Amino acid sequence: MFGATGQTGQHFTSLALQGGHRVRVLARTPSKLNSDSPNLEIHQGTITDPLDLDRLVDGVDAVVSMLGDAQLQRTSKINAAFIEKLVPAMRRNGVARFLYQAGGLSAPPGRRLTPALWAIRNTVARSYNGQHEDNEAVMRYLTDDAMDIEWMVHRAGIGSNGPSKGVLERSNRKVSIATFADCASYSYRLLSDQTAIHTCDPSTYRK
Numbered sequence: 001m002f003g004a005t006g007q008t009g010q011h012f013t014s015l016a017l018q019g020g021h022r023v024r025v026l027a028r029t030p031s032k033l034n035s036d037s038p039n040l041e042i043h044q045g046t047i048t049d050p051l052d053l054d055r056l057v058d059g060v061d062a063v064v065s066m067l068g069d070a071q072l073q074r075t076s077k078i079n080a081a082f083i084e085k086l087v088p089a090m091r092r093n094g095v096a097r098f099l100y101q102a103g104g105l106s107a108p109p110g111r112r113l114t115p116a117l118w119a120i121r122n123t124v125a126r127s128y129n130g131q132h133e134d135n136e137a138v139m140r141y142l143t144d145d146a147m148d149i150e151w152m153v154h155r156a157g158i159g160s161n162g163p164s165k166g167v168l169e170r171s172n173r174k175v176s177i178a179t180f181a182d183c184a185s186y187s188y189r190l191l192s193d194q195t196a197i198h199t200c201d202p203s204t205y206r207k
């Protein structure tokens with residue numbers, strides 16, 4: 001798990017531990033992890049430094065990325081550079097499944113955002129443009145160079161850290177403004193959804 005101390009990642013990590021999984025995380029700030037579960041294995045480090053990725057992915061069933069650093073991503077595609085090293089390490093260690101959380105305002109490869117989403121991205125959400133461009137570079141890499149990996153991208157639309165507003169489901173056109181908890185719960189389910197492999201869909205609340 002990469003990004004386990006983040007706003008979505010903390011919820012995701014709790015869900016995985018509650019689900020009985022053993023969770024190995026890379027955290028640059030381990031003190032932010034508020035769990036003393038014996039099933040949580042913590043490695044300290046940052047994705048922008050050289051890492052022993054073989055050791056991090058050895059023996060895992062799946063890899064999850066909920067990474068983000070909006071400030072740094074204004075000038076540098078840190079996620080794409082990292083994922084391009086992570087995927088070969090997954091291959092070397094026979095790890096097939098990979099979930100990457102992007103944003104509802106990140107355009108999937110070969111497709112444009114709707115005019116409404118494009119307008120939001122370029123006005124109120126303008127300060128996250130670098131993060132979306134990085135997410136788009138990750139999706140392009142996965143599509144062009146990693147179709148042997150069972151990857152799925154959740155293009156999350158998140159608005160608050162409030163309580164659950166319902167159950168999210170995959171949609172190829174609608175993005176709901178969800179809570180971090182609901183997005184984490186959706187991504188947790190998505191990870192074992194065979195039909196989500198090689199999709200870059202957003203999620204929307206079930207009616």
Ligand SMILES: NC(=O)c1ccc[n+]([C@@H]2O[C@H](COP(=O)([O-])OP(=O)(O)OC[C@H]3O[C@@H](n4cnc5c(N)ncnc54)[C@H](OP(=O)(O)O)[C@@H]3O)[C@@H](O)[C@H]2O)c1
Nearest residue numbers: 003005006007008029046047066067068069102103156158
């Ligand atoms: N926030 C939103 O409203 C929103 C909306 C839609 C989509 N998304 C997408 O969802 C994804 C995750 O967003 P989020 O808001 O849940 O994340 P977040 O709260 O910003 O947390 C990001 C996580 O990445 C970790 N991280 C950042 N740089 C790192 C580095 N160099 N090395 C190791 N770890 C690093 C952070 O560690 P630290 O705790 O040490 O900082 C943290 O665990 C992003 O792709 C974002 O585009 C977010």
